[in-house]
Amino acid sequence: MGKQFDGLKTTHRRFIEDQKIFFVATAMNKGYINLSPKGMDAFRIIDPNTAIWLNLTGSGNETAGHLKFDKRMTVMFCAFEGKPIILRLYGEASVYHKRDAFWKDHIGLFPHIPGSRQLILLKINMVQTSCGMGVPLMDYKKERLLLESWAEDKGEEGIKDYWALKNTITLDGLPTDIFEDKQ
Template sequence: MGKQFSAMIPAHIEFIAQQQMFFVATAAATGRVNTSPKGMDSFRVLNQHQVLWLNFTGSGNETAAHVSQDPRMTIMFCAFEGKPVILRLYGKAQAIHRADQGWKEHIGLFPNLDGARQLYLLDIDMVQSSCGMAVPFFDYVAPREELSKWALKQGDDGIQKYWAKKNQHSLDGVETNILARSKIAD
């Protein structure tokens, strides 16, 4: 049976710290709903009402487009080992791009990883836990290194070119503001 909370409790924060991946869901008022798996060392709990995650360069940029039109976001964690648990964080998110004031304030919370694209700050208005008894067991082996290696090989100029080609619009044609708000400083 699911339980709802107005904020994260210590048990939720401890559960999050043990997870190797999470899922992010966003949607604009119309068009496609997006769900993306996330990994790497990219998630921070700021307090019981706020979390921050670092988004890396990918083949699309749906989250940025959706949040620019509708800030609703759901983040889901699920246990692949141990006790069956699903934890969802619901709230309103804001994208923080490299040229935004909040970038310098928050980027230091993460290791320096090539390919960093945006930060997302989620103000949580509801937390829901549920059993997750149908989620299968999986063994964690190691993080994937391909994205970091690719981004390092591209360099800042190559990443900017990739963003220009692949990350400026969502699948539904919504602007992501990636170039206007993410000029990489020398």
């Protein structure tokens, strides 16, 4: 049986900092549920009830589209090494773009990663841990640098062209507001 907490404890924070991957889930009342793996150095804990992650360019932009209409988000971490544990953060999230003051105030929390697309702020209202005994043990080898190389090769204008082609609407046809003039 899982244990629930009102916010992140020090042990939770240490666990999160040790993980190489996390998963983000969002959904609308109808349509497709989005569940995306995230990696790289893209997650920060601000305080026991606030986290922020750097959303990188991807083949879609479901999270931003969903959060425009329904702020619910779950972030999950699970141990593939060491003690088995699954940790979920439940809360409400907001999306910030390069054009927003929030971006300018918080992007310094992260290393420069080409293709950075949005900052997602999660206000955590519940933390849940469970055993994770069914999660396989796997060894971490290294980060894939393919996304960074791809984004560097495209350049800033090429990334914007890609966003226009692939990141302006969700699978269900919802707007993502990736460009200011789309609001």
